[in-house]
Amino acid sequence: MDCQTSKEYISQFLDNELPQELLQPLFRHLADCGECRTFFVHTKSIHDSVKKLEYVPVPESLDQKFAVLGMEEKKVSVLFKNNFVSIPTAILSVIFAFMISILIFFSLDASTSPSAFSSINQQALGAFSYSMMQQPIHLQ
Amino acid sequence: MNTTSLSDEELVSQFRNGHLNGGSLLYSRYKNAIYSFCLRMLADSESAKDATQETFLKMMTKIQSLEKGMAFKSWLFSVARNEVLMVVRRGKIISMEKYDDENTIFDQSTPLSITIQSEIHDKLAEAIRRLKPAYREAYMLREIEGLTYEEIAQVTESSVSAVKSKLFKSRAALNEMLAPYM
Numbered sequence: 368m369d370c371q372t373s374k375e376y377i378s379q380f381l382d383n384e385l386p387q388e389l390l391q392p393l394f395r396h397l398a399d400c401g402e403c404r405t406f407f408v409h410t411k412s413i414h415d416s417v418k419k420l421e422y423v424p425v426p427e428s429l430d431q432k433f434a435v436l437g438m439e440e441k442k443v444s445v446l447f448k449n450n451f452v453s454i455p456t457a458i459l460s461v462i463f464a465f466m467i468s469i470l471i472f473f474s475l476d477a478s479t480s481p482s483a484f485s486s487i488n489q490q491a492l493g494a495f496s497y498s499m500m501q502q503p504i505h506l507q
Numbered sequence: 508m509n510t511t512s513l514s515d516e517e518l519v520s521q522f523r524n525g526h527l528n529g530g531s532l533l534y535s536r537y538k539n540a541i542y543s544f545c546l547r548m549l550a551d552s553e554s555a556k557d558a559t560q561e562t563f564l565k566m567m568t569k570i571q572s573l574e575k576g577m578a579f580k581s582w583l584f585s586v587a588r589n590e591v592l593m594v595v596r597r598g599k600i601i602s603m604e605k606y607d608d609e610n611t612i613f614d615q616s617t618p619l620s621i622t623i624q625s626e627i628h629d630k631l632a633e634a635i636r637r638l639k640p641a642y643r644e645a646y647m648l649r650e651i652e653g654l655t656y657e658e659i660a661q662v663t664e665s666s667v668s669a670v671k672s673k674l675f676k677s678r679a680a681l682n683e684m685l686a687p688y689m
C-alpha cells in the first residue's frame with residue numbers, strides 16, 4: 368500500500384466507512400510508516416476537536432420572526448388542546464351559556480329558592496360543557 | 508408525551524398534517540445548525556441570516572416536496588445549500604466560479620493568525636473557513652452534522668466517490684494548515 372492510499376483509508380476509517388477487509392492492510396502499513404502514523408494522529412486529533420466546535424446561535428431577530436409565524440399557533444394549540452375546543456367555539460359557548468343563565472333566571476318563579484336555581488343552572492352548564500368536550504379540535 | 512423526543516420523521520408528519528407545532532419544533536431543533544452552516548459557508552452574518560430565514564420559510568411552504576426515503580435533515584441542508592448558492596449567484600460574497608473551484612483546496616494566501624490566547628478551536632474554525640467552499644461544505648456536513656457519504660452526495664449533488672475524495676483532501680489540507688500548532 369502506498370502512502371496516498373493509506374491516507375485516503377485513514378479518512379474513511381475515521382468516518383467508520385472503511386470496509387472491514389481493508390483494516391488489516393491499513394494498520395500493517397501504519398506499523399511501518401512514520402509519515403502515515405503522524406497523519407493518522409493529527410487527523411484524528413482534528414476530527415475529535417471539530418466535534419467540540421459549537422453552533423453559532425441564530426440571531427434573536429430571526430427567532431422573533433419565526434415566533435410570529437409558528438410559535439403563536441403553538442401557544443394556541445397548547446392552550447386549547449386539552450379542552451378539545453377551538454377558540455370561536457369557546458367564545459360562542461361562553462355567550463350561549465350566559466344567555467341560558469339569564470333565561471333560566473327570568474323564567475324561574477320568584478318563590479324558587481336560590482339552591483334550586485343554582486342546581487338547574489349547574490345542570491344546564493354541565494350538559495353544555497359536556498357537549499363542548501365532544502367537539503373535535505379545529506385550530507383556526 | 509415529551510414532544511422534544513419525537514423523531515424528525517414524526518415531527519414532519521405532524522407538520523404535514525397541519526400541526527404547526529411540529530414545524531416549530533423542527534425550527535428549534537435545526538435553527539442553529541442551519542445558521543452555523545450558512546455562516547461558515549458565507550462568512551457574512553447578514554447573508555447567513557437571510558439564507559437561514561429563506562431555508563425555514565421554504566421548510567414551511569415546501570415540506571410536501573420532501574420525498575419518502577430522504578431524511579429530513581438532508582433535505583433541509585439541501586435547501587440551505589441552495590439558499591447559500593443563491594447568495595453566491597447574486598455575487599454578494601464570492602463568485603460561483605470560486606465556489607465550484609476544486610483545483611485549490613484551501614486559501615494559502617496568508618498564514619493562520621496566531622495570538623497567544625488563541626486556542627486550537629479558534630485556529631480550527633479559521634482553518635475550516637480557509638477551505639474552499641466545495642470542500643468546506645462536504646467537510647462540515649460530515650464532521651459537524653454527521654451526514655453519511657450518501658447523504659452528503661445527495662445534498663451537494665455529487666457522487667459518493669467525489670465526497671470521499673473531498674473529505675480526504677479537506678483533512679489533508681487541515682493537517683497542513685494546523686501542523687505548526689500540533
Ligand SMILES: [Zn+2]
Nearest residue numbers: 370373400403
Ligand atoms: Zn505511509
